[in-house]
Amino acid sequence: MKRVVTLTVNGEQRQALAEPRVTLLELLRDGLGLTGSKEGCGDGNCGACTVLLNGRPVNSCLVLAVEVDGSDVFTIEGLARSGALHPLQQAFIDHGGLQCGFCTPGLVMVAYALLQENPHPTEQEVRMAIAGNLCRCTGYDKVVRAVMAVG
Numbered sequence: 001m002k003r004v005v006t007l008t009v010n011g012e013q014r015q016a017l018a019e020p021r022v023t024l025l026e027l028l029r030d031g032l033g034l035t036g037s038k039e040g041c042g043d044g045n046c047g048a049c050t051v052l053l054n055g056r057p058v059n060s061c062l063v064l065a066v067e068v069d070g071s072d073v074f075t076i077e078g079l080a081r082s083g084a085l086h087p088l089q090q091a092f093i094d095h096g097g098l099q100c101g102f103c104t105p106g107l108v109m110v111a112y113a114l115l116q117e118n119p120h121p122t123e124q125e126v127r128m129a130i131a132g133n134l135c136r137c138t139g140y141d142k143v144v145r146a147v148m149a150v151g
């Protein structure tokens with residue numbers, strides 16, 4: 001039976017109906033129309049679905065929506081302000097940190113979470129932070145450079 005799930009998403013209260021088996025990723029994409037978070041694997045291995053849940057990065061494909069009723073969710077759609085890209089998004093562009101872009105929302109969100117906690121990370125810290133996010137295209141060096149440029 002469907003239940004109403006209420007979330008604060010990117011600062012706004014949102015509600016959607018969800019079956020108990022629906023994931024947070026499905027709720028965001030199909031219930032709320034926020035398709036920036038991607039489904040690469042659906043089983044916690046790629047990080048493309050990363051969002052911040054109560055301030056912490058999570059694989060939203062592994063989280064049941066009904067279990068996080070009442071939570072705060074921050075997605076890639078929340079980063080740009082008044083039409084201007086977040087500095088991290090701009091740095092990914094400037095440093096060639098994306099090619100096909102499928103992994104990029106997840107990488108940007110883990111990098112954002114890292115910089116919130118540690119505004120000036122070392123290269124090693126950046127590499128550790130993004131270790132759970134797979135990218136087939138960039139070889140990661142340009143991603144690391146983009147994050148270091150903001151940190």
Ligand code: FES
Pocket residue numbers: 038039040041042043044045046047048049050059060061062
């Ligand atoms: S889609 Fe969630 S980790 Fe791959």
Ligand code: FES
Pocket residue numbers: 097098099100101102103104134135136137138
């Ligand atoms: S830019 Fe293509 S998978 Fe990362």
